[in-house]
Each structure stands twice: as structure tokens, then as C-alpha cells.
Amino acid sequence: MPAPHTTSYHHGDLRRAVLGAALEVIASEGVAAISLRDLARRAEVSHAAPAHHFKDKAGLLTAIAIEGFDLLAAAVDAVPAEEPHRLRELGARYVEFALGHPAHFEVMFQPRLLHADAPELTAAKDRAYAALRAGIEDLPDARRTQDARRAGLAAWSLAHGFATLRLSGGAPELDPDPVTTFRTLVTPGGGERTAQALAEPPEGV
Amino acid sequence: MPAPHTTSYHHGDLRRAVLGAALEVIASEGVAAISLRDLARRAEVSHAAPAHHFKDKAGLLTAIAIEGFDLLAAAVDAVPAEEPHRLRELGARYVEFALGHPAHFEVMFQPRLLHADAPELTAAKDRAYAALRAGIEDLPDARRTQDARRAGLAAWSLAHGFATLRLSGGAPELDPDPVTTFRTLVTPGGGERTAQALAEPPEGV
DNA sequence: GTGGAAAGTAGGCATTGACAAGATCTGGTG
């Protein structure tokens, strides 16, 4: 590893530097504000240097998305199997990841900005989805519904929607910590039976 | 109203033409693919003409977002008060709107692309949110939870997340119609008690 | 009709993404 900030011809770790700068810009100003030339300036290299590491602007964003899916997989993989409220915990980790890595999250679900068919991307996506599925399908028998896919989709939608709304400034901040808010949303008897209210059973008043 | 397609100096309704073209482009290629000059070409006017109607690129997107919030307000406003599964129906309408107006929906929740503090935008947003809130808070007493805000946030998150995942190609297509899928997610006894699975009550196996 | 505002045109400028061709460094191989 060369000295980090000499005036050497080679940067040392330009790839990481550009990724880092990109994450900062996206987090503070959004993906639309990303410019390869600006990132090059921040890293103090020539305007074409980043292209040698990412090929494209889409390539850069693809790299971020890949990193994001791997981070997500790691985050939900850490949920212990013996956790009594495992599905709830899974959702909480999902929300925690989204709010903790807003730049990654913003890019991951915008396939039109990426090289959506890049093998490394689909691989990372598969790993993340596998980790999520594992957390759902490994529930003890009594907790499994007839159609686990729908339960999983519902849980995913809830966590994803909450995180998205929170990040876009839509959802109100009801607690000091957003993850706490999320937990109350899926915790019956935690003061309010929101899940039941959601289901709103048909049998009368 | 002048003749629509003569070679007259004035277009007739350039504003609407640009909006329409923009909606098409966004729906098929995403917001990132929007270019004022391209829209001008499609409308067969000079490259600077659209600016006289929207000021900015952000101004154009703001106009789309405003239209979107008004469409949303209209969509959820149509839910009859006597509807027995009103909250569920509210969510279904939300999802139906999102999937039926993907371009509007894509822009509405990306404030960084808009003139977020434009009075007309916040007004439209307020109208839409008021319509949504009305559908939640008007629930009959027995259906009301202690904290209606959390129930509303949960419902909103679920609908928003489902729509978002569906549009980004993340969620699997379990039924011919996505709205049908959404209904099953919030319908207990509709084959699976997904809502209960979500809540996953703590009391043992 | 006429004058001013609205609608549209024309040109220019800085910035950007992508590409091509060349310069420089690095690591391994003989």
C-alpha cells in the first residue's frame, strides 16, 4: 500500500475514495447530484480517472448497489435463530440498515440507474434476498402461515415502506428513534394493536 | 382554443403537451432520462420554450408532483364512508394510484428533484394527506386504536412499500393483479393470516 | 388600434458523460 497522499502518479485507492465521496454526495444531495467529474475533483485526480474503475456512471452506482445488498445481507444475517420475535427483528434490522446507509438504499432500488443485468449485482441481490427469506421461512411451524410468501411480502413491504417514507421526509417522527417507531408498529399490545387495526377484521363492530 | 397542429407560432397547449411527454418518458425510462430539450423536440417547439411554462427542470417535476398529489387525493377521497373495510380499501386505492400513475408516483416522493418549498406543492400535499387522514380517523369507534397515528403510519407504510417494491421490480407477482395481492396481504382469513404473522405475538409456540 | 404581456425563437456559455490516445507506474518473468 503506497503512501496515501503523496504527489505520486497513482492514487493508492482511488476506487474506494470515489465510492466514499459518492456516498457522501448521494446522502446529502441525492443521486441526481452525482457527477463523475466532481468526484474526480474531490479525489484530486483527472476527470477521466474514475471511469477506469467503474466504466460508467451506471457502473459506479452499480458498485454502490452491490455493496448495499451485501451490507443488507450482513445486517439481517445477524438475527439469531432463537430470537423469539424474529420476523419483527428482521424488519427492524432492515429499517436500521436503510436509515443507516441512506445512500446505498437510495440506489439499490432504482434499477434504471444501474447496469441491472450485471452478474455481480444479481448475485449480491440474491444473497440479500436469501438472507431475508431465511429469516422468514425458518420460523417455527406454529408461526408459519399457509402462505409464507405473502407474510414475507407483507413484512417486507411494511419495513421498506416505512424506511422509504422516513427517508423521503414523508413519515412523521413519532419517537426519538425511527427504529423504535417501527417496532411499535408491529408490536401488538405495545400500547396499540396496530397490526389488528390494519387487518380490520370484517366481523362487525 | 386554436387549431391543434397547424404551423402557427403558438402551440396551443404546450404546457399540457410537455407534461404528457414527460410522463411518458418517466414511466418508460425514469426521471433521470428527462431532458427539457428532448421534451421540446417531442412537442416540436424550440429548445427554450418549455422553460416559459415551468421555469426549471425542477419546476416541471414540481408540476408533475402537484398533479400527482391531486390525483391521489381524488383517488382516496372516493372511498365511501360506509365501506366496511375502509382502511383496507384506502390502501388498495393508494396502491392502485401508484401503479396506475407510476410517473407521478416516482416524482412525488423525491423532494430533492423538486422545488420542495413551492406553495402549490405543499398545498397539494396537504390536500392529499388530509384525504388520507380522513379515511383513517373517521373509522368507527370500535375500530379506532388508542393511537390512530401509528395505525395510519403502519397502513401507509405497508401500501407505500408494496407499491414501491412492485414498481422497482423487487416484489414478486403472486396474482394476476397487484392490487389483489395487496388485498390478500391485509385480509385475515383470506387464506392466510398475514397480519397476525406479521405481528407474531410473543406468547410461545 | 395599440400597447403590454404572454408565448415562442435563437444563440451562447459552462458543465457533464463518454470516448480515444498517450503517459506513467507496477509486478512478475525471463
Added chain:
DNA sequence: CACCAGATCTTGTCAATGCCTACTTTCCAC
């Protein structure tokens, strides 16, 4: 140690875009 292939970075260029200013044409209210 010499050397070379490839990775890394630079420089220059081109078309496209957003936005600005100045100008022209049309419409409408008085």
C-alpha cells in the same frame, strides 16, 4: 537486472444538456 504487459492515470475532444439573455411573434384588454 532487464523488460514488458497491463493496470492506472492524464490530456484532449465531442455531443448533449440546463440555463441565461436578447429578440420576435402573437394575443388580449382597454
